[in-house]
Amino acid sequence: MKKLVPTVALTALALTASTAALAQTTGAAPAKPTVILIHGAFGDPESWDKVIPLLQKQGVPVVSVSIPLTSLADDASATQRAIDRVAGPVVLVGHSWGGTVITEAGNDPKVRALVYVAAFANRPGESVADMSKGFPQALGLSALEVDGQGYARMSDTGFAKFFAPGATQAERGLMSAVQGPINTASFGQPVTHAGWQGKPSWFALTTHDQMIVPAMQEAMAKQIGAHVTRIAGDHGAMVSHPTEVADVILAAEAAVD
Numbered sequence: 001m002k003k004l005v006p007t008v009a010l011t012a013l014a015l016t017a018s019t020a021a022l023a024q025t026t027g028a029a030p031a032k033p034t035v036i037l038i039h040g041a042f043g044d045p046e047s048w049d050k051v052i053p054l055l056q057k058q059g060v061p062v063v064s065v066s067i068p069l070t071s072l073a074d075d076a077s078a079t080q081r082a083i084d085r086v087a088g089p090v091v092l093v094g095h096s097w098g099g100t101v102i103t104e105a106g107n108d109p110k111v112r113a114l115v116y117v118a119a120f121a122n123r124p125g126e127s128v129a130d131m132s133k134g135f136p137q138a139l140g141l142s143a144l145e146v147d148g149q150g151y152a153r154m155s156d157t158g159f160a161k162f163f164a165p166g167a168t169q170a171e172r173g174l175m176s177a178v179q180g181p182i183n184t185a186s187f188g189q190p191v192t193h194a195g196w197q198g199k200p201s202w203f204a205l206t207t208h209d210q211m212i213v214p215a216m217q218e219a220m221a222k223q224i225g226a227h228v229t230r231i232a233g234d235h236g237a238m239v240s241h242p243t244e245v246a247d248v249i250l251a252a253e254a255a256v257d
Contacts, residue, residue: 033089033112033253034061036082040096040119041069041182042154042163046174047095050242051249060253061086069097069182072104072189079105086110091253092195094119095238096212097182100128106195112256114196115249118206118235121220124194128187132216138162140211140235151181162210164236171239194224200255201226204237204248211235227251 035055039047045064055062065082067075079101083090089112094102099119106114120128143158154163159172167175203226205217212235221228229248233241 031088032060032257033091034063034086035091035093035249035253036079036086037062037064038067038075038079038092038094038098038101039064039180040094040098041152042179043095043098043175044178044180046178047236047238051238051246054242054246055249055253058250060250067098067101067180069180069186071183072100072186072191075101075186076104080108083108083110089256091115091249091256093117093249093252096120096235097128097186100191103194103196104191106199107193108195111195111199113200113202113252115202115204115252116221116224116226117204117245117248118209118212118217118237119203120212121196121201121203121224121226122191122194123223124192124197125190127190130190131220135213135216135219138209138211138213146184147181150184152184153179153181159236162235164234164239166208166234166240167236175236175239196224196226200252202248202252203228204245205230206233206235206237207231208233209235 037048045066048064052062063082067078090110091113092102092106092111093115095117096119099116099121102114103122140162143155143162144152145155146152156176159176201224203221207214207230231237231241231244238245
């Protein structure tokens with residue numbers, strides 16, 4: 001019996017060492033990159049409600065961020081806080097004004113790719129006002145209502161005619177009710193750096209857009225060297241074409257996974 005005890009102990013030790021070695025060799029499957037969604041002006045986190053389940057169905061972790069729309073710095077800070085809360089790699093996705101925000105916040109080393117959905121993609125030192133020069137004014141800008149503090153919201157008519165004519169009346173009603181007004185001073189605030197520089201980017205380009213004209217989207221997508229998918233839809237493509245938008249995001253996620 002005395003001889004058996006050390007033998008059993010040695011056997012157990014060997015099994016433990018073998019198990020540990022196997023665990024180190026195989027390892028756990030690496031976590032998928034987390035997709036962080038940034039809404040645009042006149043939007044809110046619910047803007048992505050039809051896209052989120054399509055991503056989650058593929059096992060992709062998703063965070064939809066509420067940005068305050070008070071300034072570029074404030075919006076980028078809210079995005080940075082979301083990045084900081086994620087342990088692993090990130091794919092940043094921005095719609096409309098959210099494109100400027102992810103451009104500013106995309107320098108974080110966790111960010112592996114940027115996805116622009118009918119969005120602004122600024123160069124360093126460039127504001128939305130700067131980059132809009134030389135392009136026709138979007139028809140949807142005529143539907144903005146600006147209050148005495150300089151905050152703009154989209155009118156109900158604007159959602160129906162310009163922003164999301166492809167959405168249902170009920171969807172447009174919800175978009176109007178939950179929209180976040182934006183401080184118009186934000187459009188004159190330049191980005192300090194461009195996250196898309198040195199990182200892969202994707203662009204869901206909406207060919208019937210009346211908020212950011214397609215010609216401007218084409219120029220921005222070319223400027224940043226993005227993988228381009230053209231969607232025959234309006235500015236609210238996340239609502240009217242959620243599957244196509246999700247496919248672009250999934251392509252970016254798969255490329256950096």
